[in-house]
Amino acid sequence: MDNKRFEQLLLSVQKPGRYSGGEINSVVKDKKDIDVRFAFCFPDNYEVGMSHLGMKILYSQFNERKDIWCERVFAPWPDFEAVMRQNNILLFGLESREPIKDFDFIGFTLQYELSYSNILNMLELSGLPLLAKDRKDFTPLVVAGGPCTCNAEPIADFVDIFFLGEGEQSDLEVIDLYKKCKKNGKSKKDFLIEASKIEGVYVPSLYDVSYNDDGTIEKITPKENAPMPIRKRIETDLDKTYYPEKFVVPYIEIVHDRAVQEIFRGCIRGCRFCQAGFIYRPVREKSVETICRQAKAICESTGYDEISLSSLSTSDYTKLEPLLNDLLDFTEKDKISLSLPSLRIDNFSDELLEKINHVRKSGLTFAVEAGTQRLRNVINKNITEEEIIRTCKTAFAGGYTAVKLYFMMGLPTETYDDIKGIADLAQKIVDTFYEMPNKPKGKSVSVNISVSNFVPKPFTPFEFHPQITREEIVAKQQYLKECIRSRKITFNYHENKTSFLEGVFARGDRRLSAVILKAHEKGCKFDSWDEYFDLDKWNEAFAECGIVPEFYANRERTYEEINPWDHLDYCVSKGFLIKENEQAKLAVTTPNCRQKCASCGANVFGKGVCFEKR
Amino acid sequence: MFSERVFVLKSVRLLFTKSARARFVSHLDINRFMTRIVRKAKLDIWYTEGFNPHPYITFALPLPLGFEGKYEIMDIRINDDNAPLGEIVDKLNSVCPPDIRFFDAVEPIKKVGEIGYATYDIVFDDNGNVAQKLKEFIGKDKIVTKKRTKKGDYKEIDIKEKIKAFDIGVVGNETKLSLVLPAGSDDNINPALLIDSFYNDFNDEYYCYTVTRTSILDKNMEKFI
Ligand code: SF4
Secondary structure, eight states: OHHHHHHHHHTTSTTTTHHHHOBTTTTOOGGOOEEEEEEEEESSSSSHHHHHHHHHHHHHHHHSSEEEEEEEEEEHHHHHHHHHTTOOOOOOOOTOOOBBBGSSSSEEEOOGGHHHHHHHHHHHHEOOOGGGGGGOOOSSSSEESSEEEEEEEGTTOOOOOOEEEEEEEHHHHHHHHHHHHHHOOOOHHHHHHTTTTTEEOOOOOGGGEEEEETTTEEEEEOOOOOSSSSEBBBSOOOTTTTSSOOOOOOOOOOSSSSSSEEEEOOSSSTTTOOSSHHOOOOOOOOHHHHHHHHHHHHHHHHOOOOEEEEOOGGGTTTTHHHHHHHHHHHHHHHTTTOOOOOOOOOTTTHHHHHHHHOOOOOOEEEEEESSHHHHHHHHHHHOOHHHHHHHHHHHHHHOOEEEEEEESSSSSTTOOOHHHHHHHHHHHHHHHHHTTTSSSOOOOOOOEEEEEEEEOOTTTTTTTTTOOOOHHHHHHHHHHHHHHTTTEEEOOOOOHHHHHOOOOOOTOOOTHHHHHHHHHTTTOTTTTTTOOOOOOHHHHHHHHTTOTTTHHHHOOOOOOSBBTTTTTEOOOOOHHHHHHHHHTTTTTTOTTTOOOOOSSSSSGOGGGGGGGGO | OOOOOOOOOOEEEEEEEGGGGGGOOHHHHHHHHHHHHHTTTTTTOOOOOSSSSBOEEEESSSOOOOEEEEEEEEEESSOOTTTOHHHHHHHHHHOOTTTTEEEEEEOOOOOGHHHHHHHHEEEEESSSTHHHHHHHHHHSSSSSSEEOTTTOOOOEESSGGGEEEEEEEEEEEEEEEEEEEOOSSSOOOHHHHHHHHHHHHOOOOOEEEEEEEEEEETSSBBBBB
């Protein structure tokens, strides 16, 4: 298709800026100088994908290499997809506008399970066979990384290579191996066998899975001397880890339209529901100097006037106060606003609050997660009601009047008392406000309760638990609504049909590949978007494949059962997870990594929090 | 004891082109883009006062999405009235993507309210097939079409009487229609209105076209600067 015609078609769709490319810092290279072309695919729309930090890191890292040209690809929104199909436009890289089926690698990032149907749709729009075994040509190789690779078995049939853990090094090692194999005339199969020997590389076709009569897994067997288990890869020294000096700056508005500075990876807390808290272990920090240098470079190269610090729990950064001081030095001068997400309240000092106040005054958000102390102990969320109230008092005295509380519903052992506890806590915060002599004058308080549905995930102590059913969720939501008495309290929830499907995929196995293929044929896509999610179609697909989804989501698993992800080693041992689950049942908490090592297994890397002096 | 520094704000009118991929950047997005570009270029630009200060930037005449612009105008204010204007252009170009280029910086002479017309080139990728039809179409006494009003409803207008001047020629494989149409806050005619109503009439193959706004004129048909 010639460019003029293509551009005319672009003008017929919503937000053509999603597909036009040419943004600040986007990279265009001369094909002559390139050995490897990499299509970095985000299986969601441009606005979501461009907000994602991992993509920015790898895009820059690849393009720093002279022999690699990495381009960006997003899932076309259905209006543009229709135009593409009508006009036989194959899915293309934004930078070159050339079909990605001619690239060497097509790499997907797996951020959430509900993007799986988009992966199939994107492969189809590329004009490629969907199943890995049907892609006989050496290239393009379909690879995938990101958090969901800790159990991406449901899409194992479509992908040639998964990267486990952090991909900064394994990606490049695979690319170098590819160049070598290509030069020596090796076959795709030989290449995949070689690649499986690289640490952090998982080639699903090299493992056979057999099943018991009851549907559980009997055995996972490696072939061709493939490693077993396959261990994740991590960066051990974040001060030496690649971090981009430039981000592509979109023209159109995206979800997180700002500079992002990573401050550490992992989380010391060990909240038992949180997959990120386990799969990114151990905690590794960047130094204050590195963070400031990188943050400054990004602000300068992008022109952004806002920078946000990224980590799982900002307030756990060991040198937070010196860091904020140094950052504020240049952000204030350059009129850059600093945002600090995911602040925990239990180590919120007055001084820190003062500093944040200095930066911006927006609402306070607290991830309380559960309504009663008992349940918070079960999930190892070590916050007490007293601490929450105290922090709110400080915040109210500092002029805050809006509080947002995040909770989960459907946690293991949860009762209706725990649900009522959510409303009670919100009420106590409202009461606290009105009892304060020094409350902000002439203002009223607002407490917003936001409740999401808990989905049990692999590599967490709750991986054994059944997910609660939709009927139970609806009943609990209704009950919570009835428990709320004050008009100062608002309750946000959505029916969330999607969490069931998320739960099925999260702990699913390879047999789900057939279901995803079927659902794709029925037109399922953009499942994380309410307006496109169609549970009926998914149910049809399950039925037609003879698969009962509740088997994956709503069944209690024994400790002896072989899980679909048991051949993957995320360096948190199953023994540790079992112990944590038993502690959970007793509502006993586990100290965080800085208080006392719980011997999860992540110390095998020889770095990080495990070796800090306590 | 201390010397007082007096800041004299200087208005600077920047001229730029918007082409190729930048055609797909809407006016709203260009606005946000420019605030980032002036920061990235480290211009000593004046920021608005208040809680959320941002660089002061205004545009003379928004360019519709999909159009190329050869004569786009943006006004800024800089803190240092001795700053050489040429340097500003270089600084901006060094940080701008290739599809947005600055070509001049001047002290504004006319006020934005004096804008009266804009000139456009509309190029059809048609092997010269539309030239004749286009001549007949524009040769008509009246070209009545519906235009969206500010209130959101539609009213009928005769575009023919709005066309201040036009020219049709064939260059190579392409037909070029040049137009002068009213522009600015009093009366603004988007040439797409004319093309749409032409294609409504012309029941033949659809040829791609691109629209370029080539210049902005004042009410006396002189270059707006
Ligand atoms: S080994 Fe100990 S310190 Fe290290 S991550 Fe695991 S629990 Fe934390």
